Amino acid sequence: MIEIVEVRKVFNAGRHNEYTALAGVSCSIASGQVTVFKGPSGSGKTTLLSIVGCMARPTSGRVVLAGRDITSLPERFLTEVRRRKFGFVFQQFNLIKGITALENVMLPAYPLGERRAALEARALGLFELLCIADRAREKAELLSGGEMQRVAIARALINTPETVIADEPTAHLDSRLSREFMEIVGRLKREGKTTIIASHDPLVYESEIVDRVISVRDGKIEPGDP
C-alpha cells in the first residue's frame, strides 16, 4: 500500500515563475492492483509519479510506503528504495544509445554488485518473457518503438521491484502495440505486482485490467476520485 498525504509540489518557489504542479494531493494505491492517473497534459500526473517513485521530493506532504514515511529519507536511502521497490517505464523509453538492449536492461542492477553471469541470465529471461529474445544483442537505437518499450519494461523489471511505474507508456505506440503493452501489464498484475500508470490514452484507462482510475486536473485529484 502506498499512501500519498497532502502532497504539494511547487517549482521555482518564491520566483516570478513560481508554478504549483501539485496542490495538496491525497490518495492511496493498493498493492497488486493497476492504478491509472488520468488527466490532460500539465495536470501534474508526471510530477506525482516522480514523487511516488522517489525521484523527486514534495514541497510538503508525505508519501508512505508500506507504513514507512519515505519523504524525508536522505538521498542514498531514497535511491535504495527507488532501486529495490520501483521499476520505471518512461514516456520516451530513455534507453541509452550505443549499447545493446541487453546492457540497457542490466544497467539498474550494476550497482548491486551481482555476478554478471547471473545478471545476464536473468535479463535474458525477461527478454524471453517479453518475446524479444532475438533483439537482446541489438543496439538500442536500432530497435522499433514497440521493441524499445519492451526493453524499457524489461529494464524496469530487472531488480524485481514490487511496483512498476509507467509514464504515458503508450504515447509513442500505435493501437496494436498499446494493447500489447496492456497485456504485459495484465501479466505483471497476475504476478502480484503493483502498477501505477499516468496516461490520457483511453486504451489504457478504459482497459478492463485497470482496477482504479484517478483523475488529476490542475494539480488536484478531481472530486469523487480519492
Place this chain on the structure above:
Amino acid sequence: MSRLEKQRNILDYTLSSLLRRKGKNAALTLVFTLVVFMVASAVLFAQAVRREASLVLKDTPEIIVQRTVAGRQGLVPEAYVERIAAIRGVSAVRGRLWGYYFDDAFGGANYTLMVPDAFPYEPGTIVVGGEVARNSRTRVDNLLPFKAHDGTVRGYRIGEILPTESALVSADLILMTEPDFRSLFGIPAAEVTDIVLSVRNPQEIATIAHKIAALLPDTRPIVRDEILRTYDAVFAWRAGLLLAILAGSVAAFIIFAWDRATGLSAEERREIGILKAVGWETGDVLTMKFWEGAVVSLSSFLAGIALAYAHVFFASATLFEPVIKGWSVLYPDFRLTPSVNAPEMAALFFITVVPYTVATIVPSWRAATIDPDAVMRF
C-alpha cells in the same frame, strides 16, 4: 554480491560507454599519448644522458691539469708530474695520454684513443669499444688500420672488445699501449696529454688547484665539480629548451582536455539522468566517470611512456636529435643505456593522469546531484 563485482560491472559499462564515443575518445587518447610521449621523451633523454655523464665522471680524478699555449690546450711536460706531486696534500699524480682519431675510412667516425694505467696486451694490440668494432666491421684478432701522423698506415690487432656497461663511456673508445700511442700521433717521450691527481682532503681541492696554477702558470687545473656542474647545466638547459618548445603543445592539450573533461554534452547529462532514475547513486555515477577518466588518461600515459622509452632508448631520440644532441665529446651515433627514474615518472603521472581524472569527475558530480526526475521530462 560484492564490491568487486560492482566495480567490474561499472567498469564494463564505462568501457562500452567509451566505445560509443569512439572517434572523440580515440582523438583525445591520441593527443594525450602524444603529449605524454613528448614530455616523457625529453625527461627520459635528459635523465639517461645525465646518468651516462655521471658514469663517465664517476672515476674522474679530483683535479685535471691541462697546459695551455696561446689559449689552446697543449701537451704537458712529464716533469710537471713530479712538481705537482711535491705539493702537500696531493696524492696519486700521473700523466695521461689520450686523444681523438677521425676515421674517414669507415664513414667518418670519431674515436677516442687512450692509454690505460694497466694494459694487458703487447704493443701492436688494441682493445676497442663495441661501436668501433661495429662501425669498422671488425672482430677480435682482426687488424684495424690507422693513418699515423706521418702519413703511414699502421694496423693494430684487436685483442678484445669492451663490454657495454655504458655505451657513452666505451662505445668510441680504443685502448692501446703507450709506445703505440706515441708513435701513432708523434707525441714526444717526455710529454703527456694532461695530468690527473687526487687530493687527500676533499676540503683542500680548491686550495691545491690555486697552488698548481701559481706553481705552473701555463697550466689550467680543472676541478671535477666544475665538470659535473657543466654537464648538469648543459643537459638541464637542453631539456629545458626542449620543454619550452613543447610548452605550446602542452598548453594546447591542457585547454583541449579541460574543455573535453569539464564540459558535459546534453547527451551525457541525459545519460547521467537516466542512470540516476534507474537506481544509480551519485557515487556510482562518479565512479563511472572516474573510471572513464582513468581509462583514457592511464592508457594514454602508459602508451606515451612506452613510446618515449622506445624512442629514446631504441631509436636514439631521433625526433629530438637536432635540439638535444650535439655535445662535442659525445659519440655521434651512440645508443643510451635504458634507465628510468621512478620519481620523475611519478611526477609525470601526477601532472597528467590525476588532473585529467579529477577534471572528468567535477562536472559529472554537478550533473549527478540534480534530482533524477529531470529524466521524466526528457
